[in-house]
Amino acid sequence: MFGRLREALNRASEHIARGIVDTLAYKELKPEDLEPVLDDILIDLVESDVALEAAESIVAGVKEGLTGYRVRRGEPVEKVVRDALRKALLTLLDPGPRPDLAAEARRRCGGRPLVILFLGVNGTGKTTTIAKVAYMLRKAGVTPVIAAADTFRAGAQEQLAVHAEKLGVPIVRGRYGGDPASVAYDAVKHAESRGFCAVLVDTAGRMHVDSNLVEELRKIVRVVKPDYKILVVDSLTGNDAVEQARLFDEAVGVDGVIVTKVDADPKGGTLVSVAHAIRKPILYIGTGQRYEDLRPFDPQKIVDQLLG
Numbered sequence: 015m016f017g018r019l020r021e022a023l024n025r026a027s028e029h030i031a032r033g034i035v036d037t038l039a040y041k042e043l044k045p046e047d048l049e050p051v052l053d054d055i056l057i058d059l060v061e062s063d064v065a066l067e068a069a070e071s072i073v074a075g076v077k078e079g080l081t082g083y084r085v086r087r088g089e090p091v092e093k094v095v096r097d098a099l100r101k102a103l104l105t106l107l108d109p110g111p112r113p114d115l116a117a118e119a120r121r122r123c124g125g126r127p128l129v130i131l132f133l134g135v136n137g138t139g140k141t142t143t144i145a146k147v148a149y150m151l152r153k154a155g156v157t158p159v160i161a162a163a164d165t166f167r168a169g170a171q172e173q174l175a176v177h178a179e180k181l182g183v184p185i186v187r188g189r190y191g192g193d194p195a196s197v198a199y200d201a202v203k204h205a206e207s208r209g210f211c212a213v214l215v216d217t218a219g220r221m222h223v224d225s226n227l228v229e230e231l232r233k234i235v236r237v238v239k240p241d242y243k244i245l246v247v248d249s250l251t252g253n254d255a256v257e258q259a260r261l262f263d264e265a266v267g268v269d270g271v272i273v274t275k276v277d278a279d280p281k282g283g284t285l286v287s288v289a290h291a292i293r294k295p296i297l298y299i300g301t302g303q304r305y306e307d308l309r310p311f312d313p314q315k316i317v318d319q320l321l322g
């Protein structure tokens with residue numbers, strides 16, 4: 015009996031000793047340990063053009079995640095916080111696998127083509143981006159049909175036709191003032207009957223607050239049931255890009271985003287703001303004016319850039 019008592023006492027004293035060593039070696043992070051570092055991070059993010067709302071929410075998430083977290087005494091809190099921030103940014107920017115549009119289009123050859131609808135306000139680089147995607151698909155051996163369904167802005171169809179001719183891809187056009195949904199429909203039928211595997215549908219991009227535009231987009235979606243609705247935003251427009259992302263997402267639902275003019279934006283904060291606003295993946299970034307200047311989005315690279 016005394017033997018068992020001694021064993022129990024030994025175990026208890028070991029446990030206490032371990033607890034003392036633990037308390038001496040580790041500490042739990044408190045909000046006041048984190049705040050000075052997080053305040054600096056908030057400023058860094060905002061200075062990199064991350065929208066204040068997004069920056070505050072990311073910082074609050076890191077603070078919540080680290081409060082009560084045990085670190086070795088003497089371990090620099092700044093490193094712990096910056097590691098957690100990196101993880102939070104990567105989770106935000108890399109929400110899951112991104113579609114391989116060329117592979118998906120190829121699988122559709124001979125059946126219903128892959129239909130991709132491009133959304134975005136004028137001047138964001140939508141026309142150029144459609145041409146870049148057409149070029150990318152062509153290079154991968156898939157010829158798409160372009161549907162010039164912006165029947166509103168004078169010159170929009172001609173601008174796309176110039177690209178289509180240079181790229182050697184067919185284009186289906188309508189008459190100005192006509193029904194964009196019918197242009198999109200005709201393009202899908204054309205692709206189906208001639209065996210093209212993808213259709214890239216341009217849409218009007220006049221003032222996003224214009225409710226006619228929203229109705230028009232909804233009708234196109236009803237008629238051609240796109241596989242992907244891709245929003246094109248301009249990296250240099252910061253908060254406007256965020257607002258556009260929300261509006262288009264609410265209006266018709268956005269599946270993915272292409273951010274243009276990233277070559278002219280050394281900071282890249284808009285990518286974080288847009289991803290945070292609508293929680294949709296960024297698929298590609300535009301990095302110049304040539305057809306080749308469309309890159310798959312690399313979240314790691316942007317995070318490295320943001321965190322210096």
Ligand SMILES: Nc1nc2c(ncn2[C@@H]2O[C@H](COP(=O)(O)OP(=O)(O)OP(=O)(O)O)[C@@H](O)[C@H]2O)c(=O)[nH]1
Pocket residue numbers: 134135136137138139140141142143167170219274275276277278299300301302303307
């Ligand atoms: N540097 C740079 N310029 C780009 C990029 N994408 C587009 N542009 C330029 O941005 C300008 C506007 O592009 P468009 O494709 O005409 O824009 P849009 O959205 O169709 O706008 P509208 O033509 O007004 O409807 C053009 O001068 C493009 O060459 C990019 O990734 N980087």
